[in-house]
Amino acid sequence: MPTPTLTQSVLIAILQAILVVVFIFVIVPLTLFAERKVLGYLQQRLGATRIAGTLTGLSGFLNRNMWKMGKIPMLSYWRGIPMLVGDVLKMILKEDILPTKADKFVFFIAPAISFVASVVVFAAISFVPGTLFTLPQWVPVIGGLPVAGAVGDVNVGLLWILGIASVGVYGIVLAGWASNSKYPLLGGLRSGAQIVSYEVPLTLSLLAPVVMSGSLQFSELSRSMAVGLPIWGIVPQFFGFFIYLTCGFAETNRMPFDMPEAENELVAGFHTEYSGMKFGFFYLAEYINMTVVAAIASAFFLGGPWLLPFGLQGLFNHFLSPHLPALLVTFLCEPHAIFFVGKIILLLFVYIWVRGTIPRYRYDQVMAVAWKYFIPLTLVNLMLAALVRYFAV
Amino acid sequence: MFKNEEMEINLGPQHPSTHGVLRVKLRLDGETIKHCRPMIGYLHRGVEKICENKTYFQGQIWTDRMDYCSAIANNLGWAEANEKLFGITVPRRAQYIRTMLNEFNRLASHLVWLATHALDIGAMTVFLYTFREREDILDINEAFCGSRLTTTALRIGGLREDLPPGFEKMVQKFLAKFPACLEEYENLLSENRIWKKRTVGVAKLNAEDAIALGVTGPMLRAAGVPYDIRKAFPYAAYAEMDFEIPTRTEADTYARYLVRLAEMRQSARIIQQCMDGMPEGPVMAKVPKILKAEVNEVYHATEAPKGEIGYYLVGEKGNPNPYRFHVRAPGFINLQSLPKMVEGSLLADIVAAIGTLDIVLGEIDR
Numbered sequence: 001m002p003t004p005t006l007t008q009s010v011l012i013a014i015l016q017a018i019l020v021v022v023f024i025f026v027i028v029p030l031t032l033f034a035e036r037k038v039l040g041y042l043q044q045r046l047g048a049t050r051i052a053g054t055l056t057g058l059s060g061f062l063n064r065n066m067w068k069m070g071k072i073p074m075l076s077y078w079r080g081i082p083m084l085v086g087d088v089l090k091m092i093l094k095e096d097i098l099p100t101k102a103d104k105f106v107f108f109i110a111p112a113i114s115f116v117a118s119v120v121v122f123a124a125i126s127f128v129p130g131t132l133f134t135l136p137q138w139v140p141v142i143g144g145l146p147v148a149g150a151v152g153d154v155n156v157g158l159l160w161i162l163g164i165a166s167v168g169v170y171g172i173v174l175a176g177w178a179s180n181s182k183y184p185l186l187g188g189l190r191s192g193a194q195i196v197s198y199e200v201p202l203t204l205s206l207l208a209p210v211v212m213s214g215s216l217q218f219s220e221l222s223r224s225m226a227v228g229l230p231i232w233g234i235v236p237q238f239f240g241f242f243i244y245l246t247c248g249f250a251e252t253n254r255m256p257f258d259m260p261e262a263e264n265e266l267v268a269g270f271h272t273e274y275s276g277m278k279f280g281f282f283y284l285a286e287y288i289n290m291t292v293v294a295a296i297a298s299a300f301f302l303g304g305p306w307l308l309p310f311g312l313q314g315l316f317n318h319f320l321s322p323h324l325p326a327l328l329v330t331f332l333c334e335p336h337a338i339f340f341v342g343k344i345i346l347l348l349f350v351y352i353w354v355r356g357t358i359p360r361y362r363y364d365q366v367m368a369v370a371w372k373y374f375i376p377l378t379l380v381n382l383m384l385a386a387l388v389r390y391f392a393v
Numbered sequence: 394m395f396k397n398e399e400m401e402i403n404l405g406p407q408h409p410s411t412h413g414v415l416r417v418k419l420r421l422d423g424e425t426i427k428h429c430r431p432m433i434g435y436l437h438r439g440v441e442k443i444c445e446n447k448t449y450f451q452g453q454i455w456t457d458r459m460d461y462c463s464a465i466a467n468n469l470g471w472a473e474a475n476e477k478l479f480g481i482t483v484p485r486r487a488q489y490i491r492t493m494l495n496e497f498n499r500l501a502s503h504l505v506w507l508a509t510h511a512l513d514i515g516a517m518t519v520f521l522y523t524f525r526e527r528e529d530i531l532d533i534n535e536a537f538c539g540s541r542l543t544t545t546a547l548r549i550g551g552l553r554e555d556l557p558p559g560f561e562k563m564v565q566k567f568l569a570k571f572p573a574c575l576e577e578y579e580n581l582l583s584e585n586r587i588w589k590k591r592t593v594g595v596a597k598l599n600a601e602d603a604i605a606l607g608v609t610g611p612m613l614r615a616a617g618v619p620y621d622i623r624k625a626f627p628y629a630a631y632a633e634m635d636f637e638i639p640t641r642t643e644a645d646t647y648a649r650y651l652v653r654l655a656e657m658r659q660s661a662r663i664i665q666q667c668m669d670g671m672p673e674g675p676v677m678a679k680v681p682k683i684l685k686a687e688v689n690e691v692y693h694a695t696e697a698p699k700g701e702i703g704y705y706l707v708g709e710k711g712n713p714n715p716y717r718f719h720v721r722a723p724g725f726i727n728l729q730s731l732p733k734m735v736e737g738s739l740l741a742d743i744v745a746a747i748g749t750l751d752i753v754l755g756e757i758d759r
Binding site for chain 2: 039042043044045182183186190255256258355356357358359360361362363364365
């Protein structure tokens with residue numbers, strides 16, 4: 001395989017960045033859609049159905065007749081998909097209101113900070129170790145070259161992720177401040193305190209996998225937690241996983257920790273004064289952050305791009321693979337980005353599920369949970385990981 | 394250079410959790426509430442004055458529109474106050490049907506309370522579950538009188554019509570499934586750690602303060618005072634019913650939640666007894682076409698879902714309209730206790746407190 005020239009490397013990096021952005025802009029609207037539908041399902045209603053008028057044509061005929069028979073038609077579950085486009089259009093087309101007393105520059109820059117911070121994090125996330133796919137020969141300039149599974153799988157990947165992700169809180173605090181209004185201010189302050197508090201147990205819970213694998217590189221971490229152990233990381237790191245996921249909920253301001261935008265107390269929290277696409281950026285940032293948290297959890301605790309845990313894989317290789325077609329064996333035993341994405345989607349479902357089930361903590365209780373329970377627990381967990389590392393290696 | 398200042402903040406009148414157009418003026422020190430004043434009047438329509446310009450029959454529809462979540466309970470108080478004023482005796486069958494409808498109304502009102510209270514605290518799924526059952530109750534209302542929310546189901550002197558055919562089946566179907574539904578809500582909330590953290594010990598109002606402020610209904614019973622007008626001064630057919638008054642002694646939001654849930658069970662019991670012991674007979678007494686009072690005044694209190702609803706009526710000789718009409722609205726009086734409950738606690742607690750008060754602004758502002 002030829003070494004790519006500088007131009008070729010740059011072009012491939014651009015291609016990868018585009019792919020990541022495409023991934024984000026596919027998964028975020030789908031999460032939005034799933035949120036409506038899954039919540040609807042949890043709450044014994046249909047969720048979004050208004051757009052996509054399938055009341056005409058064949059599907060419409062089936063729908064109407066199933067309604068008459070007293071059944072909820074399956075097609076109704078899929079109606080409302082064009083609402084994804086509608087959402088985006090709505091945000092772009094709505095009037096962008098600038099409060100007269102707002103600090104104009106900060107008000108403008110805050111959503112950008114939130115959004116950029118959440119997107120840039122994706123650079124270090126490795127969807128699959130090594131090559132994602134090889135470009136076909138007919139592509140000009142970069143034909144025949146491999147495209148890696150991450151934009152920049154740097155050796156300090158986890159540091160990059162945590163560092164950049166914590167920049168996002170500036171967007172929220174600044175938005176609350178710049179709005180020059182009382183509810184956003186309260187929301188921004190709450191959020192600042194909350195995210196800073198939860199950063200600590202979140203980082204500590206991720207340190208345990210780092211200790212166990214001895215690397216900060218995302219793909220290496222992912223590999224050692226998935227196939228370096230006989231089982232997925234979730235088993236030796238069960239508390240780590242639980243605390244990480246909970247802190248992830250808090251970091252992304254999701255239920256039951258959605259203090260900054262606790263709708264019933266603070267109207268809409270820090271983005272009360274925002275409208276149009278500026279609000280849209282906060283909205284997108286929240287869902288991208290959810291995806292990032294899910295991606296990290298899936299890579300470190302749920303086996304990342306590998307379908308089978310290592311132990312099972314060994315058995316599988318030994319007994320079954322000689323009798324199965326090679327393609328299937330590759331599919332089951334090699335890392336594939338599709339499994340990684342599947343696990344992300346599973347975790348996103350958990351987010352929605354939790355949102356539909358439990359009430360919201362009070363602000364002081366949220367802080368107490370972080371400082372009184374999670375930090376000591378993660379420290380103990382870290383110690384356990386260190387012991388395992390010490391005796392196992 | 395820096396100085397500490399208390400932040401003054403308006404909760405409402407347009408706010409997701411104040412159940413309508415309540416405005417609460419708060420002074421916050423950080424997130425702690427230092428000072429709280431509820432401000433009302435955004436939904437004032439002058440119901441009392443309007444009723445003074447309507448005949449006794451016409452006034453009734455305005456009572457529907459005070460606490461629109463418990464229209465039948467309001468109707469019942471109005472009808473009985475008038476019956477007291479004019480000395481009308483209501484047939485026994487009508488009393489039973491009234492009792493049953495009133496208890497259905499209590500269920501509907503408590504279901505709305507549970508829905509909004511849970512939604513305020515963030516448990517959004519309960520909202521849709523309770524509305525599913527409330528829908529059945531509204532269907533029963535509709536089967537009885539044709540309308541669902543502001544029903545005007547009762548008449549002075551009895552009822553306009555007897556129960557429709559198939560009504561009993563609807564009621565039995567509802568009663569058969571309702572206990573399981575209550576259990577479903579309890580499974581979601583009662584032992585939920587977060588729900589308990591948000592409600593246990595929050596917005597306390599002890600019995601002494603509650604009595605001093607005139608608080609009635611589940612709020613009072615959750616403080617350990619077993620005062621329920623259905624038992625204390627029985628009206629309609631309540632004297633013949635076998636039911637309990639659930640009380641708690643913790644006097645906090647969680648206790649009120651448990652009291653209301655227990656009340657729903659008792660309501661279902663009363664409905665069952667009404668259906669079982671339903672007497673035969675007419676449903677309407679002989680009432681003259683135009684009611685004109687001698688100079689006379691009457692105060693009649695009934696137990697609405699939210700507390701004691703009292704109607705004060707003064708008749709005037711030769712006047713087909715009441716001379717003076719006043720309502721003791723439970724929500725209005727219970728709302729007075731809000732500052733007592735929340736001052737010194739956190740901002741998030743006021744949401745729980747407003748939810749536990751179970752207020753309807755239509756009744757408070759009248």
